[in-house]
Amino acid sequence: MQVLVIGGAGYIGSHVVRRLLDAGHKVHVLDNMYSGREENLFPEAGFTRGDILEYGPLATLMQQGWDAVVHLAAFKAAGESMVKPEKYSVNNICGTVNILNAMSESDVRRFVFSSSAAVYGEPEYLPVDEEHPARPENYYGFTKLEIERILSWYDKLRGIRFAALRYFNAAGYDPEGRVRGLERNPANLLPVIMEVALGTRERLDIFGDDYDTPDGTGIRDYVHVSDLADAHLQAMDYVSAQDRSLVVNLGSESGISVKEMVETARRVTGEKISAHVTDRRPGDPAKLVASSSRAHELLGWRAERSDVETLVRTSWEVYKGH
Structure with a gap:
């Protein structure tokens, strides 16, 4: 086509x-x-x-x-x-x-x-x-x-x-490393974590650690x-x-918390990754995960690379090259 x-x-x-x-x-x-x-x-x-x-x-x-x-x-x-x-x-x-x-x-x-x-x-x-x-x-x-x-x-x-x-x-990024361009002015969690790991951003702000979740931080579907x-x-x-x-x-149908993403990034990158807990943002739910059953049924689609380790590792491979 x-x-x-x-x-x-x-x-x-x-x-x-x-x-x-x-x-x-x-x-x-x-x-x-x-x-x-x-x-x-x-x-x-x-x-x-x-x-x-x-x-x-x-x-x-x-x-x-x-x-x-x-x-x-x-x-x-x-x-x-x-x-x-x-x-x-x-x-x-x-x-x-x-x-x-x-x-x-x-x-x-x-x-x-x-x-x-x-x-x-x-x-x-x-x-x-x-x-x-x-x-x-x-x-x-x-x-x-x-x-x-x-x-x-x-x-x-x-x-x-x-x-x-x-x-x-x-x-995340292409596991084979064929896409290398970084997002411009990223605002999402993982790119911000990567910038802190590189030293181009001073710290990560964690918006609330008192949610009704296992570690107190918000959970999202990546x-x-x-x-x-x-x-x-x-x-x-x-x-x-x-x-x-x-x-x-x-969506992946399984959530990853902010702390889980940060701790995985510290382990994968070997960097300290400074993080500061601040106030919750208005309107942020404690947890947000998807049902992708319709995509499974109609498209045969599955989120096969969406575990936290792969998300962080493929991102770091690109970011550390910059």
Whole structure:
């Protein structure tokens, strides 16, 4: 298949590109390089520097006969989205509508969308499955949910079959070391821990150690980025073969606490990794884990690399090289 990967120079996008290439697909990347890295581009994949907000060039590129489009080009900082909603409205929502309109004009009918577990908001029960109420608590999560709603209409009105993949916490790096570019301005736990281990960040702040969990720190569901890449390939194959859309969670179904991640990183890196306990952040639940049973059933997908040791080890192999 000929696949256009939008945002394919980013952290998750580059892993998706690598997986598609490994599977024998012809891949072309569209990226504005706002958060992408040139070192994440593979010579066997084509590349166009462009922006989803520039409709003319986007529509021209879409006319090149793609069998499927994978869309990972979004702003994703939940905190920033609450103070800069305009930025997230324009890029995430308007940009995705541009993609869908260009696809519709060019008769491209297969779409894989990077959604987020942020669509759920505060968990009402665990594990969180796809039937859980969707009540996002930040504007970023709202944009992802709104795009899913738009997708359901384009499915109905334009025959664009989509897979909306609701990620939990992406982490880790390609175990074979083929993706080396670091995330720009990371805010997630593991990259912050890696920066402290390298000495480029002074310390890690642990937001609360008095939760009702075994060690008192929050527990989250982390899924290895290469497992996510597998899911994109499987979702694309499903949408193409079944000619139907789907929405699925992608999580490991087992949680890792902040302290567990820190202690594993200290052991793997051999570094002290200074950590300071501070106040809880408003709205942070004690535990958040996924049910991925629908992805198991429909896609045959499993999180096979998402244990804490692999997450930390593959991250450190990349970070220590920088």
